[in-house]
Amino acid sequence: MTVPALEIAHCYQRCEQITRREAANFYYGIRLLPRDRRDAMCAVYAFARRIDDIGDEGDDRDAQLQALRDERAMVARLDRDDSSIEDPVRVALSHARRVYALPLDALELLIEGVELDVIGTTEYETFEQLVGYCRRVAGTIGRLCVAIFTDGRATDHDSRLADDLGVAMQLTNILRDVREDATLGRTYLPAEDLRRFGCEDLAAIAAATGDGAGSLNGSAAGAIELIRFEAGRAEEWFTRGMELTASLDRRSASCLEAMTGIYRTILERIVDDPGQVLHHRVSLTAREKGMVAARSLLGAGAGGAGGRRQPGARAGT
Numbered sequence: 001m002t003v004p005a006l007e008i009a010h011c012y013q014r015c016e017q018i019t020r021r022e023a024a025n026f027y028y029g030i031r032l033l034p035r036d037r038r039d040a041m042c043a044v045y046a047f048a049r050r051i052d053d054i055g056d057e058g059d060d061r062d063a064q065l066q067a068l069r070d071e072r073a074m075v076a077r078l079d080r081d082d083s084s085i086e087d088p089v090r091v092a093l094s095h096a097r098r099v100y101a102l103p104l105d106a107l108e109l110l111i112e113g114v115e116l117d118v119i120g121t122t123e124y125e126t127f128e129q130l131v132g133y134c135r136r137v138a139g140t141i142g143r144l145c146v147a148i149f150t151d152g153r154a155t156d157h158d159s160r161l162a163d164d165l166g167v168a169m170q171l172t173n174i175l176r177d178v179r180e181d182a183t184l185g186r187t188y189l190p191a192e193d194l195r196r197f198g199c200e201d202l203a204a205i206a207a208a209t210g211d212g213a214g215s216l217n218g219s220a221a222g223a224i225e226l227i228r229f230e231a232g233r234a235e236e237w238f239t240r241g242m243e244l245t246a247s248l249d250r251r252s253a254s255c256l257e258a259m260t261g262i263y264r265t266i267l268e269r270i271v272d273d274p275g276q277v278l279h280h281r282v283s284l285t286a287r288e289k290g291m292v293a294a295r296s297l298l299g300a301g302a303g304g305a306g307g308r309r310q311p312g313a314r315a316g317t
Helices: 004-021 026-029 035-056 061-076 088-100 104-118 128-150 156-176 178-183 191-195 204-207 218-247 251-274 274-278 286-299
Strands: none
Touching: 004 026, 004 035, 004 088, 026 035, 026 178, 026 218, 026 251, 026 286, 035 088, 035 104, 035 128, 061 251, 088 128, 088 204, 104 128, 104 251, 128 218, 156 178, 156 251, 178 204, 178 274, 191 218, 204 218, 204 274, 218 251, 218 274, 251 274, 251 286
């Protein structure tokens, strides 16, 4: 059946509620966009949130994998005219797919990335293998976002840069969450790097450091050097990926700079004090996030961001 326009609007509103509640980092950026694009971005996030939640829910792996299979089947049906208003995320995502040509393979790869977490594939021998995981769970989001930023006209180069930014942000997430992941038995950082810096048992090192500073033994010192090394890699991915702003209209570039700016600020704090991630999760206050978004908007208004494309009449200004 065809979903009435009013119902589609209600479904987008539901996705926006999910985004505002669950993703402050994401929403600080997308609120800078025109309404149509903001709606589509919220649909993408609400879907990503659903997939991520499945990966984090409970200990019944079979049930989680079945739920992910159900979501993959839903994605395969997105282009069919049989949406049901009983699933507002699907309705909104299907509409966004039609308007902005969202790449279906990105949605499918996102599910695949979370499947890796569910089956316990959270250890990677090489950095290249870790990048493959990051491309699934975060590079895919970058590709979906750039499709919206460009009204479905992203070039292959645009998509590659957006993918690189997703990798940079996921690497930042991994560094920020080192202690929390370690307590859950997850060590995403490459095994070859753990050996190189003499901290193969990162979980034990994080547990031994406690919640305070204090003196560091050799293993903890090695872990700090490991964090500094991986943070340097993330900075390189950010630098390359941010070339994307040159291909975007000002408001889309502003949105991108706000979203990445929050993660880059977190990364800067990790670079300044790598050892803190062994003690606690690094984050920004709501005020600090707002300041990042405000700076991004001011920069766009001053003509500091991109300019190849101009917003279309449908997206507004």
